[in-house]
Amino acid sequence: MTFRIGLIGYGGIGRVHALAYRSIPFYYALPNDAIQVAAVATTRAETAEVAAREIGCESWTADYRELLAREDIDAIDCCTPNDSHEEVLVAAARAGKHIYCDKPLSMGIADGQRIVAAAREAKILGGMTFNVRFYPAMQRAKQLMQEGFVGRIFSFRGRYYRSSYIDPLKPTSWRLSKERSGGGALLDLGAHVLDLLYYLLGDFASVQATLDTLIKERPAAAGSSERIPVDVDDIALLHARTADGTLGLVEISRMGTGKTNELIVEIFGEKGSIRFDATDPGWLEVYDVRDPDKPMGGMRGVRRIETGGRYEGARAPDWTMAPDFVRSHAECQYQFYKAVSAGHSPVPSLEDGLHIQAVIAAAERSSQEERWVRVDEVMSAFP
Ligand SMILES: NC(=O)c1ccc[n+]([C@@H]2O[C@H](COP(=O)([O-])OP(=O)(O)OC[C@H]3O[C@@H](n4cnc5c(N)ncnc54)[C@H](O)[C@@H]3O)[C@@H](O)[C@H]2O)c1
Numbered sequence: 001m002t003f004r005i006g007l008i009g010y011g012g013i014g015r016v017h018a019l020a021y022r023s024i025p026f027y028y029a030l031p032n033d034a035i036q037v038a039a040v041a042t043t044r045a046e047t048a049e050v051a052a053r054e055i056g057c058e059s060w061t062a063d064y065r066e067l068l069a070r071e072d073i074d075a076i077d078c079c080t081p082n083d084s085h086e087e088v089l090v091a092a093a094r095a096g097k098h099i100y101c102d103k104p105l106s107m108g109i110a111d112g113q114r115i116v117a118a119a120r121e122a123k124i125l126g127g128m129t130f131n132v133r134f135y136p137a138m139q140r141a142k143q144l145m146q147e148g149f150v151g152r153i154f155s156f157r158g159r160y161y162r163s164s165y166i167d168p169l170k171p172t173s174w175r176l177s178k179e180r181s182g183g184g185a186l187l188d189l190g191a192h193v194l195d196l197l198y199y200l201l202g203d204f205a206s207v208q209a210t211l212d213t214l215i216k217e218r219p220a221a222a223g224s225s226e227r228i229p230v231d232v233d234d235i236a237l238l239h240a241r242t243a244d245g246t247l248g249l250v251e252i253s254r255m256g257t258g259k260t261n262e263l264i265v266e267i268f269g270e271k272g273s274i275r276f277d278a279t280d281p282g283w284l285e286v287y288d289v290r291d292p293d294k295p296m297g298g299m300r301g302v303r304r305i306e307t308g309g310r311y312e313g314a315r316a317p318d319w320t321m322a323p324d325f326v327r328s329h330a331e332c333q334y335q336f337y338k339a340v341s342a343g344h345s346p347v348p349s350l351e352d353g354l355h356i357q358a359v360i361a362a363a364e365r366s367s368q369e370e371r372w373v374r375v376d377e378v379m380s381a382f383p
Helices: 012-029 045-055 080-093 109-122 136-146 189-203 325-341 350-369 374-378
Strands: 002-010 036-039 059-062 075-078 097-100 127-131 155-159 204-212 217-219 227-229 236-240 247-253 262-269 272-275 283-288 303-306
Touching: 002 097, 002 325, 012 036, 012 236, 012 325, 036 045, 036 080, 036 097, 045 059, 075 080, 080 109, 097 136, 097 325, 127 325, 127 350, 136 189, 136 262, 136 272, 136 283, 189 204, 189 227, 189 236, 189 262, 189 350, 204 350, 204 374, 227 236, 236 350, 247 283, 350 374
Parallel strands: 002 036, 002 075, 036 059, 075 097, 097 127, 155 247
Antiparallel strands: 155 262, 204 236, 217 227, 236 247, 262 272, 272 283, 283 303
């Protein structure tokens, strides 16, 4: 039976989602039509038609509600800018469609809560695209954490640096407007790094953060002399505590000159440490205090564990081939497909997305009010 997806949004990431869906049957030796993008929606008929031709799907529309009205669509994949997530996802849930939402879940807490409530009420299944979890090295890190490899956890550190906004002449876009994005670097990049730490360590309890906007206005369009104010952060520095009291640091910046796409998480514990670097996703660095420590002949030191492209159950390519960004998306989608097909809630779930949203909202409030903010303070209205 074919699992049929209605893809909503075909910009930078919509195209990657379409490519990743198509690749899944090859990785897992599934029939070619096991998973299919059945239709695509954008905001304009012309772009939707081009998208449909690229994807090879039979229909397109400039009105996503047409996809929701179709009986033959099982799930909606939301790849639109953040300001339309609530409208699209609540309507999809009410239409009885399962939901796959690329991060972040929403603009803020209130709309995120309404999405989760609509999904629960409609009894549909909802998953998030937190694709970075699905690099094999990250999966190995999770396994080691579950096995107690690091022992008592001392602290953690995460950072996501990109240099994507260092040019002051880069024009404004939806990502630079609070009204359209809901937030800046913290929301856009922070969602990924916070999710990795949450995946390894569990719930966050509180944060103390400082956010800053380094370039306060940008051209309205390429070459334009009109300047538009930027009202979201370019950089966010967080102290954070997890529910079990562990303290850590999280740094997020899109003004990291020289850092094209550097996403690193580290966990330090009494027995060992773990370091994942998304630019080197086939390897995990570990340090094991149990290794012999003798002068001249000791074996202590940082080791690189080779994880390569070890995906459980994958038939191709063989594991010695390094994974990449599209493969991480394919795996996130495959786990969503398997969970929904079996009638289980996908992991990461919409609730996981809401927790990350709450950490971000707490960090924003912390920066405004210059104090530590508990995550349950911003979530208190929600059961
Ligand atoms: N997980 C990742 O690796 C990753 C990477 C990039 C973006 N994202 C997320 O994906 C989402 C989209 O980002 P992007 O960079 O692809 O944006 P984009 O601006 O490149 O593309 C947005 C697309 O959505 C369409 N769209 C907008 N409003 C719509 C509506 N109401 N109905 C139908 N289509 C609509 C546009 O026509 C366009 O095709 C964001 O939430 C972003 O945070 C995730």
